Amino acid sequence: xxxxxxxxxxxxxxxxxxxxxxxxxxxxxxxxxxxxxxxxxxxxxxxxxxxxxxxxxxxxxxxxxxxxxxxxxxxxxxxxxxxxxxxxxxxxxxxxxxxxxxxxxxxxxxxxxxxxxxxxxxxxxxxxxxxxxxxxxxxxxxxxxxxxxxxxxxxxxxxxxxxxxxxxxxxxxxxxxxxxxxxxxxxxxxxxxxxxxxxxxxxxxxxxxxxxxxxxxxxxxxxxxxxxxxxxxxxxxxxxxxxxxxxxxxxxxxxxxxxxxxxxxxxxxxxxxxxxxxxxxxxxxxxxxxxxxxxxxxxxxxxxxxxxxxxxxxxxxxxxxxxxxxxxxxxxxxxxxxxxxxxxxxxxxxxxxxxxxxxxxxxxxxxxxxxxxxxxxxxxxxxxxxxxxxxxxxxxxxxxxxxxxxxxxxxxxxxxxxxxxxxxxxxxxxxxxxxxxxxxxxxxxx
Amino acid sequence: xxxxxxxxxxxxxxxxxxxxxxxxxxxxxxxxxxxxxxxxxxxxxxxxxxxxxxxxxxxxxxxxxxxxxxxxxxxxxxxxxxxxxxxxxxxxxxxxxxxxxxxxxxxxxxxxxxxxxxxxxxxxxxxxxxxxxxxxxxxxxxxxxxxxxxxxxxxxxxxxxxxxxxxxxxxxxxxxxxxxxxxxxxxxxxxxxxxxxxxxxxxxxxxxxxxxxxxxxxxxxxxxxxxxxxxxxxxxxxxxxxxxxxxxxxxxxxxxxxxxxxxxxxxxxxxxxxxxxxxxxxxxxxxxxxxxxxxxxxxxxxxxxxxxxxxxxxxxxxxxxxxxxxxxxxxxxxxxxxxxxxxxxxxxxxxxxxxxxxxxxxxxxxxxxxxxxxxxxxxxxxxxxxxxxxxxxxxxxxxxxxxxxxxxxxxxxxxxxxxxxxxxxxxxxxxxxxxxxxxxxxxxxx
Numbered sequence: 024x025x026x027x028x029x030x031x032x033x034x035x036x037x038x039x040x041x042x043x044x045x046x047x048x049x050x051x052x053x054x055x056x057x058x059x060x061x062x063x064x065x066x067x068x069x070x071x072x073x074x075x076x077x078x079x080x081x082x083x084x085x086x087x088x089x090x091x092x093x094x095x096x097x098x099x100x101x102x103x104x105x106x107x108x109x110x111x112x113x114x115x116x117x118x119x120x121x122x123x124x125x126x127x128x129x130x131x132x133x134x135x136x137x138x139x140x141x142x143x144x145x146x147x148x149x150x151x152x153x154x155x156x157x158x159x160x161x162x163x164x165x166x167x168x169x170x171x172x173x174x175x176x177x178x179x180x181x182x183x184x185x186x187x188x189x190x191x192x193x194x195x196x197x198x199x200x201x202x203x204x205x206x207x208x209x210x211x212x213x214x215x216x217x218x219x220x221x222x223x224x225x226x227x228x229x230x231x232x233x234x235x236x237x238x239x240x241x242x243x244x245x246x247x248x249x250x251x252x253x254x255x256x257x258x259x260x261x262x263x264x265x266x267x268x269x270x271x272x273x274x275x276x277x278x279x280x281x282x283x284x285x286x287x288x289x290x291x292x293x294x295x296x297x298x299x300x301x302x303x304x305x306x307x308x309x310x311x312x313x314x315x316x317x318x319x320x321x322x323x324x325x326x327x328x329x330x331x332x333x334x335x336x337x338x339x340x341x342x343x344x345x346x347x348x349x350x351x352x353x354x355x356x357x358x359x360x361x362x363x364x365x366x367x368x369x370x371x372x373x374x375x376x377x378x379x380x381x382x383x384x385x386x387x388x389x390x391x392x393x394x395x396x397x398x399x400x401x402x403x404x405x406x407x408x409x410x411x412x413x414x415x416x417x418x419x420x421x422x423x424x425x426x427x428x429x430x431x432x433x434x435x436x437x438x439x440x441x442x443x444x445x446x447x448x449x450x451x452x453x454x455x456x457x458x459x460x461x462x463x464x465x466x467x468x469x
Numbered sequence: 470x471x472x473x474x475x476x477x478x479x480x481x482x483x484x485x486x487x488x489x490x491x492x493x494x495x496x497x498x499x500x501x502x503x504x505x506x507x508x509x510x511x512x513x514x515x516x517x518x519x520x521x522x523x524x525x526x527x528x529x530x531x532x533x534x535x536x537x538x539x540x541x542x543x544x545x546x547x548x549x550x551x552x553x554x555x556x557x558x559x560x561x562x563x564x565x566x567x568x569x570x571x572x573x574x575x576x577x578x579x580x581x582x583x584x585x586x587x588x589x590x591x592x593x594x595x596x597x598x599x600x601x602x603x604x605x606x607x608x609x610x611x612x613x614x615x616x617x618x619x620x621x622x623x624x625x626x627x628x629x630x631x632x633x634x635x636x637x638x639x640x641x642x643x644x645x646x647x648x649x650x651x652x653x654x655x656x657x658x659x660x661x662x663x664x665x666x667x668x669x670x671x672x673x674x675x676x677x678x679x680x681x682x683x684x685x686x687x688x689x690x691x692x693x694x695x696x697x698x699x700x701x702x703x704x705x706x707x708x709x710x711x712x713x714x715x716x717x718x719x720x721x722x723x724x725x726x727x728x729x730x731x732x733x734x735x736x737x738x739x740x741x742x743x744x745x746x747x748x749x750x751x752x753x754x755x756x757x758x759x760x761x762x763x764x765x766x767x768x769x770x771x772x773x774x775x776x777x778x779x780x781x782x783x784x785x786x787x788x789x790x791x792x793x794x795x796x797x798x799x800x801x802x803x804x805x806x807x808x809x810x811x812x813x814x815x816x817x818x819x820x821x822x823x824x825x826x827x828x829x830x831x832x833x834x835x836x837x838x839x840x841x842x843x844x845x846x847x848x849x850x851x852x853x854x855x856x857x858x859x860x861x862x863x864x865x866x867x868x869x870x871x872x873x874x875x876x877x878x879x880x881x882x883x884x885x886x887x888x889x890x891x892x893x894x895x896x897x898x899x900x901x902x903x904x905x906x907x908x909x910x911x912x913x914x915x
Binding site: 170171189197198200201202203204205206207208261305 | 616635644646648652653
């Protein structure tokens with residue numbers, strides 16, 4: 024359906040805000056993006072930014088506007104996990120079928136690229152302009168130097184809040200009656216660390232793997248960068264016996280890395296130094312509803328649904344919001360009330376599903392990946408999936424290498440889990456895991 | 470232990486704020502209460518305020534400071550429910566044992582009384598002074614005419630946030646990292662209505678009963694006032710076939726009351742008029758954690774734990790916070806960090822328990838009180854409790870007529886429910902509900 028050009032404001036120039044601006048611009052709208060921070064393209068960043076894993080849903084949103092190939096140039100495909108388990112040599116776990124991979128990409132580099140593309144498409148950016156208040160029924164924004172100082176008023180037809188987990192736009196919606204909201208922090212924090220490149224610019228670990236050191240209630244991961252370095256993340260409880268709080272000196276940090284991560288032995292100096300230089304950050308699951316206000320305001324991405332990062336789906340879910348929103352816009356044309364209603368009804372159950380899956384993966388990645396029974400279960404599933412690819416798509420693949428709804432992935436995943444629970448109860452399953460009996464048992468339960 | 474007098478601010482002069490001020494004043498502290506609203510004692514109110522049900526926990530907090538008798542003078546004891554079920558004559562359900570009752574009391578009248586008592590005790594009140602910001606580490610308050618205008622700064626040793634479900638103090642804590650928070654609205658709203666006294670000042674319905682008209686997914690209740698009137702509440706879905714939204718004209722309202730509540734037939738005119746005069750309000754369960762900031766700031770009452778009103782425990786839970794806090798203060802003296810830590814650890818599970826119980830009662834009161842099997846189960850429980858009062862205290866009594874922790878009531882209530890599920894599965898339970906077999910079955914399961 025036809026679109027009448029509207030005057031649209033987007034709050035937030037992050038990944039979701041800048042991608043949405045390109046989509047809306049292509050539909051013929053006049054788009055202005057506000058951000059309280061300076062233009063990320065003008066900031067010298069060290070490469071120490073958090074790495075993201077772009078997978079199917081993200082790529083689909085890129086492809087729709089023809090920028091998939093451009094973005095692939097700044098990403099590295101990872102087709103497997105590299106498992107660094109205590110007492111075992113490092114081994115690989117393939118993510119999916121041949122050709123399936125997640126792509127390691129630097130948040131900063133991607134964001135710069137997206138803003139470039141948005142500007143080229145005719146989007147206006149207003150950096151270092153802080154939005155303090157939003158008039159929801161009038162779609163007005165108020166910006167200014169300080170909360171108590173003079174404010175400038177802007178009037179739009181539509182406003183999109185793409186301003187992240189601590190969204191100012193949502194904050195305003197939250198004060199209305201009958202707005203459901205929750206923020207739940209996990210007791211585990213994270214800290215970014217770096218493994219630099221070799222002197223010749225090559226990677227010190229396998230460059231096409233997502234490296235994981237699971238250690239029970241803490242975990243270390245590493246993702247490659249184009250420059251040969253790895254961006255690493257240490258996930259660990261804030262408080263307790265082994266925790267961020269318990270490591271107080273450089274010597275304690277060195278000891279911690281030496282004992283727990285011997286395979287990065289030669290990096291101890293670096294890591295221990297980074298440990299005290301970089302902040303410890305918290306992780307939150309944020310849910311809310313509704314996501315829209317009438318035909319005026321809508322939340323997209325983390326402002327509507329922030330999740331813990333353990334499924335690598337935060338950015339992908341936000342980009343999928345935009346892809347789906349665009350499909351709905353095409354259907355309803357100028358009827359923005361219907362567009363927003365359908366958008367939130369369609370996306371909310373999927374956002375809840377990926378929040379749940381991400382939280383479960385937090386438990387799985389940190390504790391279960393070293394549990395022999397869990398690994399056996401995964402081995403059985405994998406064997407079955409390989410033999411019957413039409414009958415068993417693993418949950419990870421449904422989430423990562425598919426564009427079917429997250430809620431469907433969660434529901435089918437729960438069914439599969441129930442079947443596997445039955446299978447795991449078979450006597451001597453350890454000995455006959457690869458038998459015809461087990462295979463037929465699964466077939467009978469499907 | 471001894472208390473060094475502190476300079477304390479309380480935000481909110483409602484029931485919890487004014488009671489807490491009396492407790493703290495008695496410990497020797499200098500107490501100032503801020504409220505954005507005018508002094509409730511200077512406002513002419515119509516008697517159309519929401520009625521509260523004071524029960525054991527509330528009375529205990531009154532008795533501790535010797536004001537129980539004063540307050541009982543402005544309350545009416547209700548020892549039973551009066552059930553107005555479709556197709557049955559009205560019947561009574563006693564609440565507890567002889568002498569056990571909940572007390573109907575007007576929020577406005579109680580609040581006036583409490584502020585009087587607080588002033589008499591030496592508390593300073595600053596009405597119509599709006600708190601816009603709180604400096605948590607410094608225990609400073611900022612007040613002013615408008616959010617953007619000039620602010621006055623006040624410095625205290627301690628600040629208590631008693632400013633209700635939409636607390637400004639909590640709002641400030643909420644912006645910190647690792648602060649868990651949720652607000653969940655139910656799809657049912659409520660509206661206050663009134664049944665006036667007879668011409669001679671007497672009550673039109675039994676004055677010592679809590680009147681309930683359960684109607685499946687909506688419900689009408691009435692609580693007596695001292696002046697012969699009843700404060701009534703209609704609970705009903707916001708949207709849907711039978712809903713606030715669906716009643717658009719006075720005729721529709723009259724028809725609605727006539728069809729559904731024939732026993733208040735002669736009040737139709739009033740009720741239909743009130744229906745459009747009074748607002749429809751929403752109900753929320755609000756949870757958060759932590760409740761305190763260091764040794765500086767603490768939340769008490771609804772600001773820490775707002776619940777839906779279906780167990781009549783909102784005020785009682787807030788008053789119990791104060792009673793328990795006072796006990797902990799006596800134990801730790803000047804060590805406010807330990808006081809606040811113990812306070813929140815002790816009260817949080819109990820607040821969560823009464824939130825859960827209140828939500829469950831919402832389901833029970835509106836739908837199950839007309840279900841024959843549910844009523845049979847209650848009848849069996851009641852019979853058994855009467856015969857074995859040492860072995861079976863009903864959940865309602867544990868919550869309402871006890872000062873044991875809410876969390877204990879919830880846990881024991883769940884055990885009792887499990888036992889009753891087994892009992893209800895006995896064949897022909899309808900015919901032998903009062904048999905020795907059933908009694909012995911319960912005894913064996915206990």
